[in-house]
Amino acid sequence: MTTNIIRGFIGIKSNDGHDAPILVVADILKKAGIEVILGGYDLTVDKFVEAIITEGVHFAGISSYNGGHIPFFIAVRDRLKIENYPFIHLIGGGGSTISPQDITLLESENGIDKIFKSGEAGLSVPFIKDHYDFCNVPDSPEELIDGVKAGNKLALSAFVNLAEDKARLDSMLQEKIGRINMNEGSEQFNQLLNEPLGANGGLVKQALERSKYLGNCLAQLEPSGNSHRSVVIGIAGRGGSGKSTLTDELILRYFNDPRTENRKVAILAVDPTSATSGGALLADRIAFMYATDKNWVDTSRVFIRSMASRGAGNGISFALPDTIKILKSAGYDIFIETYGTGQPDMGIVSLVDQAVYVTTPDLGGATQIAKEEMLQIPGTFVVLNKNELQGARHVSSLLQGSIKQENLFFTTAIEHNNPGVNQLYNALTRHFH
Amino acid sequence: MSILAIVQANEQYNKSIELSVQRAKTEKKYQEQLQKQWDRNLKNIKSHQLPTGLEIPLIAVPQIDHPAQIARYQGEWGFPGQFPYGLSIYEKSFLITDGERDHEEPTRIFAGLGTPELTNERFHYITQCQQSKRLSTAFDTITLLGRGADNPDYFFDIGEGGVSITTYQDVQKLYEGFLDTNVSISMTINGPSLWMTAARLQAAREAGQNILKVRGTSQTDPCKEDDAQNELLFPLDKSIRLAMDMFEWCARNAPLYYPINVSGYHIEQKGATPIQQAAFTLANGFVYVEEALQRGMSIDSIGKRLPFFFTSGMDFEYISLLSAVRRFWAVAIRDVFGAVDPSTQKLKAHVQTSGRSLFEREILNNITRTALELFYALLNYPQALHSNSYDEPITTPTEGAVRIATDAQAILLEELGGFKDMMGFLSDSSGRMKAYHLVLEGILDYFRQINEMGGILQAKAEGFFRDEIARSSALYDHQVQTGQRRIIAVNHYNEGRGSPREVTRVEISTEMKQKRVDDVKRFKSKRDLQKVKGNILKLQEIAGNGGNVFEITMQIVKDVTLDEWTNALQQVFGLYRRKI
Structure with a gap:
C-alpha cells in the first residue's frame, strides 16, 4: 500500500515545564517531513492518551526532565493498551535526569522504543523512519462504521486518518491526471493507470482503486440519529490573531451552557504544511487549555484533531469536508480553526454554518480592510481581538463603518470571562436552537 | 510609568561623571573639595593584621595622582556603601x-x-x-x-x-x-x-x-x-x-x-x-x-x-x-x-x-x-x-x-x-x-x-x-x-571522557509518595467541611471584588489546602495562558 505521511505527537509530562528540548525536536521532525503535533508541557497521562488517540498518530514522544519518568512512561503505555490503540510506539528524552540505568529499564524491560539522550535529538528522524510502519489507515474501514456512529473516539480518529489518506491520494491523482485532460476509458488513460504515482505512491491504478474504495466507505456514513443538527463554526484569521485562544474560550462557554448539556464538540485545527519539507508543526493544541482539562470541561465530549493543510492553499485541508461529515455522523458540533497565513481563508466559508473572521488592531488602514475578502462576505462575524492593544480604536471605527453592528465583536480573548467573548458566544448559539 | 525617565536619568548620570571629571581637571576649588572628601574617607579606614603578620587596611582604595581620578572613582563606583553602590551596598562585608x-x-x-x-x-x-x-x-x-x-x-x-x-x-x-x-x-x-x-x-x-x-x-x-x-x-x-x-x-x-x-x-x-x-x-x-x-x-x-x-x-x-x-x-x-x-x-x-x-x-x-x-x-x-x-x-x-x-x-x-x-x-x-x-x-x-x-x-x-x-x-x-563555546571535557578535550557510572541519585520511593497522599487525605478528612466551604466562598468573594487576597488567605490557610486555594481563585481569575 502507499506510504502514508508520518504523524507524531510530542509533549512534556505532567508537572514539568522544561520546554527547550521538545522545541528542538519539533523543529527537526518538521524539517524531516513529519507532521508533528506539539502538545506543550505539563501533560497528564490522560492528556497524552487522549491526544494520541484523537490525533491518530504513528508514534508519540514524551519529554521529561523533572523526574518521575519511569512510572509515567509505563502508565501511558498501559493506558494505550487498555484503549486498544494500534500504534503503541513511544519514544522519549528530555535530559540527563533520565539515567543510563533508567534508559535500559525503559527500553529493554518496559517496551519503550527509544530514549534519546541530551544532544541526540538529531537521531530521532532516522530512528522513526527506520523502525515504524506508517500505514495506519485501517484495511477494512467498514468495521469502523458502527464505532463512528456510536461516537467511539478510536474509530472516529481512524476514519479521519482514512479521509486524510483519501485527500492525499486525490490530490496526487489530480496532479497526475488533471493536467492531461482525458476521458476515463480512453487509451491514454489506461496507459496512465500503470504509471507510478509520486515517489512512494504505488501505481496510479492502485491509488484510484483505493480512493474509490475509501469514498464508498465514507458514503456509508449516515447523518447522526440525534434530534439536533450538528453546528459547524469556522474561525479564520491571520496567524497570531488569537484564533486558538478564542476557540478555547468558546469551548469553555459551550460547557458552561446548559443548552449544550447533551451535545458533543469537536475542534479541527488546521496548520500549514511546509512547502519545503512536506512536514508540519501543528501547535494549536497548546492553546486549548480549558478544552483539554477535565477540571473545566467534560473531556469525554471533546474531540480535538490537528490537521496539516497538505497543499490546500485556502486555509483548510482537502480532507476537511469528509472529516466534517464523519464528525457530523457521530453527532458532534464542530469548531474549525483555519491556519491563516495572510491569504484569505476563503476555503472555510462554504463548509460552515457560521464563519468568524478574527483580526487584530494591526490590521491596517481602510485600503487593507477593503482588500480582506472575508470581510466582504455578508453574515460573517468579524472579531477585533486583542482589543486592549494600541491602535484598536482606529481599526474599530474603520470596521464599524463597513460591518453591521450585529456581526461585529470586540474581544480580549486572553482575559477570563471577557464580555466581548461572551457576546460572540451568545451570537453563535442562535445556531444551536 | 515612564521608561523614558529611567533611560534619561541613567544617561544623565553617566554624563555627570564625565562633567565632574572635566571639572576636576580644571577647577581648583573643586579639586580641593574632592581631595578633602577623599582624605576624610581614607582616614576612616582601619588596619588589621594578616595571619602572616603583615598589616593591611580593611578597605582597598586606588592610588590617586590627580583629583580627576577621585571624581571618576566616586562617580563610577563610590566607596563601599556609598552611591552609586558599584562596589557594595555596605561599607564592610565578609571581613x-x-x-x-x-x-x-x-x-x-x-x-x-x-x-x-x-x-x-x-x-x-x-x-x-x-x-x-x-x-x-x-x-x-x-x-x-x-x-x-x-x-x-x-x-x-x-x-x-x-x-x-x-x-x-x-x-x-x-x-x-x-x-x-x-x-x-x-x-x-x-x-x-x-x-x-x-x-x-x-x-x-x-x-x-x-x-x-x-x-x-x-x-x-x-x-x-x-x-x-x-x-x-x-x-x-x-x-x-x-x-x-x-x-x-x-x-x-x-x-x-x-x-x-x-x-x-x-x-x-x-x-x-x-x-x-x-x-x-x-x-x-x-x-x-x-x-x-x-x-x-x-x-x-x-x-x-x-x-x-x-x-x-x-x-x-x-x-x-x-x-x-x-x-x-x-x-x-x-x-x-x-x-x-x-x-x-x-x-x-x-x-x-x-x-x-x-x-x-x-x-x-x-x-x-x-x-x-x-x-x-x-x-x-x-x-x-x-x-x-x-x-x-x-x-x-x-x-x-x-x-x-x-x-x-x-x-x-x-x-x-x-x-x-x-x-x-x-x-x-x-x-x-x-x-x-x-x-x-x-x-x-x-x-x-x-x-x-x-x-x-x-x-x-x-x-x-x-x-x-x-x-x-x-x-x-x-x-x-x-564547540565555539568551549566546555572542557564536553566539547573540548573530550576523548575518553564519560558520564559517571556509579552516581547516587536521590530516589523518592513509592512508599514515600504514598505517605504524602495518605497524610494529605487524612488532613482533609478531619476538617469541618462546612467551614472549609464557607472559607472558600469568602476567598472567592474578596478575589472578585478587589479586596486584599493575602489578608483573607492568612485567615483561612490553616484549613483551606493549597489545591483548594488555587482552584477557588482560578474559578475567579481563569487560567494563565501558557506561552511556548
Whole structure:
C-alpha cells in the first residue's frame, strides 16, 4: 500500500515545564517531513492518551526532565493498551535526569522504543523512519462504521486518518491526471493507470482503486440519529490573531451552557504544511487549555484533531469536508480553526454554518480592510481581538463603518470571562436552537 | 510609568561623571573639595593584621595622582556603601578581623526533597555548621503549580525535585525547629506564594513568634514566570495584583519579611545572556515599584523590601553584573522615584551559581566551575549566596555534594586570603570597569527598546522578552554543539571522557509518595467541611471584588489546602495562558 505521511505527537509530562528540548525536536521532525503535533508541557497521562488517540498518530514522544519518568512512561503505555490503540510506539528524552540505568529499564524491560539522550535529538528522524510502519489507515474501514456512529473516539480518529489518506491520494491523482485532460476509458488513460504515482505512491491504478474504495466507505456514513443538527463554526484569521485562544474560550462557554448539556464538540485545527519539507508543526493544541482539562470541561465530549493543510492553499485541508461529515455522523458540533497565513481563508466559508473572521488592531488602514475578502462576505462575524492593544480604536471605527453592528465583536480573548467573548458566544448559539 | 525617565536619568548620570571629571581637571576649588572628601574617607579606614603578620587596611582604595581620578572613582563606583553602590551596598562585608566576622555569612543553601519530614532533616544537616541559620526551600512542581499531592493524576511527580507541600500541617513539619525569628527562611515559590507565605507566617505565630519580627523571603515574581519559568496559576495581571496584595500587607504587618524577590536567575537559565538577565530583571523590578506606588505606598517602604536574585555564570560580564545592576537601579530610584534615603536606593541581591553551566560529563569539573562562579559573584558583594552541587545535572543534590558546595563558600570566604582580609581587594580593577560599562550600556539599550515598544508590560505582551531569550538560547546551544563555546571535557578535550557510572541519585520511593497522599487525605478528612466551604466562598468573594487576597488567605490557610486555594481563585481569575 502507499506510504502514508508520518504523524507524531510530542509533549512534556505532567508537572514539568522544561520546554527547550521538545522545541528542538519539533523543529527537526518538521524539517524531516513529519507532521508533528506539539502538545506543550505539563501533560497528564490522560492528556497524552487522549491526544494520541484523537490525533491518530504513528508514534508519540514524551519529554521529561523533572523526574518521575519511569512510572509515567509505563502508565501511558498501559493506558494505550487498555484503549486498544494500534500504534503503541513511544519514544522519549528530555535530559540527563533520565539515567543510563533508567534508559535500559525503559527500553529493554518496559517496551519503550527509544530514549534519546541530551544532544541526540538529531537521531530521532532516522530512528522513526527506520523502525515504524506508517500505514495506519485501517484495511477494512467498514468495521469502523458502527464505532463512528456510536461516537467511539478510536474509530472516529481512524476514519479521519482514512479521509486524510483519501485527500492525499486525490490530490496526487489530480496532479497526475488533471493536467492531461482525458476521458476515463480512453487509451491514454489506461496507459496512465500503470504509471507510478509520486515517489512512494504505488501505481496510479492502485491509488484510484483505493480512493474509490475509501469514498464508498465514507458514503456509508449516515447523518447522526440525534434530534439536533450538528453546528459547524469556522474561525479564520491571520496567524497570531488569537484564533486558538478564542476557540478555547468558546469551548469553555459551550460547557458552561446548559443548552449544550447533551451535545458533543469537536475542534479541527488546521496548520500549514511546509512547502519545503512536506512536514508540519501543528501547535494549536497548546492553546486549548480549558478544552483539554477535565477540571473545566467534560473531556469525554471533546474531540480535538490537528490537521496539516497538505497543499490546500485556502486555509483548510482537502480532507476537511469528509472529516466534517464523519464528525457530523457521530453527532458532534464542530469548531474549525483555519491556519491563516495572510491569504484569505476563503476555503472555510462554504463548509460552515457560521464563519468568524478574527483580526487584530494591526490590521491596517481602510485600503487593507477593503482588500480582506472575508470581510466582504455578508453574515460573517468579524472579531477585533486583542482589543486592549494600541491602535484598536482606529481599526474599530474603520470596521464599524463597513460591518453591521450585529456581526461585529470586540474581544480580549486572553482575559477570563471577557464580555466581548461572551457576546460572540451568545451570537453563535442562535445556531444551536 | 515612564521608561523614558529611567533611560534619561541613567544617561544623565553617566554624563555627570564625565562633567565632574572635566571639572576636576580644571577647577581648583573643586579639586580641593574632592581631595578633602577623599582624605576624610581614607582616614576612616582601619588596619588589621594578616595571619602572616603583615598589616593591611580593611578597605582597598586606588592610588590617586590627580583629583580627576577621585571624581571618576566616586562617580563610577563610590566607596563601599556609598552611591552609586558599584562596589557594595555596605561599607564592610565578609571581613574577618581578630577572628570575628562583621556580618552574617552569605551562605544560603537550597534544599527540598520528597516529604516535609525528610526536608526538615536536611535543613538540620545543612545548618549544623552555620553561625546564622538561613534556609532556602525547593518545592516539587506539584506544589509550585498549586496542586494537591493527593491528586491521582500526579502521583509520579510527588517529591520530585523538591518538597511536596499541600496542607498547613505540612508547612509546620517542614520548618519545625526553624520558626524562631532569628532564622531566615527563603521560599522559592511563585504562583502559590500567598498561600505558602501565609502558612509560614501562621506557623511562626502558632510557635509563639511575633510576625512583626519574622524574617525571610518569598520569591513571588510573576513577571519572570511569564518571561521564562512558565509556572503561573492565574493570568499575569491578576498574578501581579496578588503579589502586590501580599507586598502591601507585609509592609504593615511583617515589615522584616521580603514578600517579593525579583529574579533574573530563571531568565538566565532559560537562555538569556547576562545583559538580558540584568535588563529584563530590572524592568520587572520597576513594574512592582510602579504597582506599589499606585497603591499609595511610599518609595521608601517599597525600595527597602524589594530584593533581587541573579545568576553568577562563566561569562565575562558576570565579573561586574551585579555592580552594574545596582548602579542602574540606584540612579533610577533616586532620580526618577525621588528616594533620598540611601537604604531605599540600595539593591539587595541573592546570587546563585549557574545550573546551566554544569554538565554531566566528567561531572566533578562542576566543582571547579561553581567555585569560579562563586568567586565572580563575591567580587560583586552580594548579600546572599547559593552554590550549586556538582551532581545537579543528574539528580536532586545528594548530601555529600551539598556539603562540598557549602564548603566551597567557606573556603573562599574564610580560608582564601582576600575577601576576609580586605574589602574590595579587586573591586575597581580595569577588567571589572570594562565589564561594568558593557553591562550598563547593554541595560540602557534594552530600556531604550522597551520604551519604543510602549513600556514593560506592552513589551511582554508582544513577547519581546521571551523572543529575545529564545534567540540567545538557540545561539548558546549552537555554540556548545559546535564547540565555539568551549566546555572542557564536553566539547573540548573530550576523548575518553564519560558520564559517571556509579552516581547516587536521590530516589523518592513509592512508599514515600504514598505517605504524602495518605497524610494529605487524612488532613482533609478531619476538617469541618462546612467551614472549609464557607472559607472558600469568602476567598472567592474578596478575589472578585478587589479586596486584599493575602489578608483573607492568612485567615483561612490553616484549613483551606493549597489545591483548594488555587482552584477557588482560578474559578475567579481563569487560567494563565501558557506561552511556548
